[in-house]
Amino acid sequence: MQSQLSFSPQQTTGTLYLVPTPIGNLGDMTYRSVETLKEVDVIAAEDTRNTQKLLNHFEIETPQISFHEHNTQERIPQLVARLTAGESVAQVSDAGMPSISDPGHELVVACIAAEIPVVPLPGANAALTALIASGVSPQPFYFFGFLDRKPKLQRETLAKLVNRPESLIFYEAPHRLAKTLTGLVDGLGGSRQASLCRELTKRHEEFIRGSLDELLAWAKSSDQVRGEFVIIVSGNANPGVDEEAPDFSQLTIEEHVDQLIDQGQKTNEAIKNVAHLRQLKKQEVYQIYHHIEKN
CATH class of the missing domain: 3.40.1010.10 (Tetrapyrrole methylase, N-terminal domain)
Known part of the structure; x- marks a missing residue:
């Protein structure tokens, strides 16, 4: 002590x-x-x-x-x-x-x-500045910062965060925003309410509020993906229940892979993720997607 x-x-x-x-x-x-x-x-x-x-x-x-x-x-x-x-x-x-x-x-x-x-000394802080104007519940909150860039480690992290009831705070650079939002949609579910907060305290300060699906669509189509971003995501309203887990039961494996590719993933990454989500071997998904007959 x-x-x-x-x-x-x-x-x-x-x-x-x-x-x-x-x-x-x-x-x-x-x-x-x-x-x-x-x-x-x-x-x-x-x-x-x-x-x-x-x-x-x-x-x-x-x-x-x-x-x-x-x-x-x-x-x-x-x-x-x-x-x-x-x-x-x-x-x-x-x-x-x-x-x-x-x-x-x-x-x-x-x-x-x-x-x-x-x-x-007290003073400027991007996380709290973004949180109080995000429209997402300001407390309790869980500050994470930058997610790991490696897809596997990022998925493992989000699997641990998916049931947390607190609002989640992430940081991200503009060139990685769409990829990170894709990971958040896959890991937390696209219907989570969230806010993108950019250029905080500057002349072009902007808050983009909506579901993660909507924010991902904005990030992939907007020409304003500039400046450092704070991402605020609402917590799980039913802790212990993965209420936002995507339902892929209506998709074929090919459709599932194509869906992830449309969200910005490369083909091999999408195949790997589909195999993980469906608990299949990567080689099996690869062969199905590319129409390769098994020997």
């Missing part, structure tokens, strides 16, 4: 400040965040070039040091040593809250182990 008093007058070490940065609109930077970035000894930034633009805008002259997923093991001992020596460090990601789908957590854990105070 450990107790932290964030602002103790007897403190001998520096402090790690977790400073959120705007997710689009620079006006969302808080006074406290600006003051903190000016007062600390160094800023640990995910991308120093990106953060420098923010520092220039607010006339902040504090030096930076890079801290990202590829140099974590090297940087953490350096930063902990500086904090132990009495320097204060502000950690920032490119946008939003540090540690939320961004670097930061390992540094926090290391500071806690070294009994260095960790002080979080």
Whole structure:
């Protein structure tokens, strides 16, 4: 057990400040965040070039040091040593809250182990900003972030999420939106109510609300699939019951494969998924779809 008093007058070490940065609109930077970035000894930034633009805008002259997923093991001992020596460090990601789908957590854990105070500042966060305007129930919610890009791991994840009653929050890049929505339709069911939230806090901020089927159709036909997306999906109203499992009983195997191809999957991926959903061997589905007679 450990107790932290964030602002103790007897403190001998520096402090790690977790400073959120705007997710689009620079006006969302808080006074406290600006003051903190000016007062600390160094800023640990995910991308120093990106953060420098923010520092220039607010006339902040504090030096930076890079801290990202590829140099974590090297940087953490350096930063902990500086904090132990009495320097204060502000950690920032490119946008939003540090540690939320961004670097930061390992540094926090290391500071806690070294009994260095960790002080979080409130501020911009894409997930909650999207959630409260989505039209989907804001609580309880389950934040997931980015789904795995590998289809098999993504299906396994969604199989674990399908019965959760909480609203689900995902992040996705524009070039992968249609593919991810296809996975959500297959894994959670196309009738789930959801909201696509893009360009949050920016001039072209937009919310597209509807069923997952409708949102997938929009993503495949719209020329506005731009900017980073937050996907909010309603929870399962009947936990423990997979009420949205697609019914393929009326489809032939060929029709089933073609349906997945129409949703954006490649032929071999669709064949593999049909085999998984129907509990058949992939080779068997392949032969049926391509009209290959068994020897």
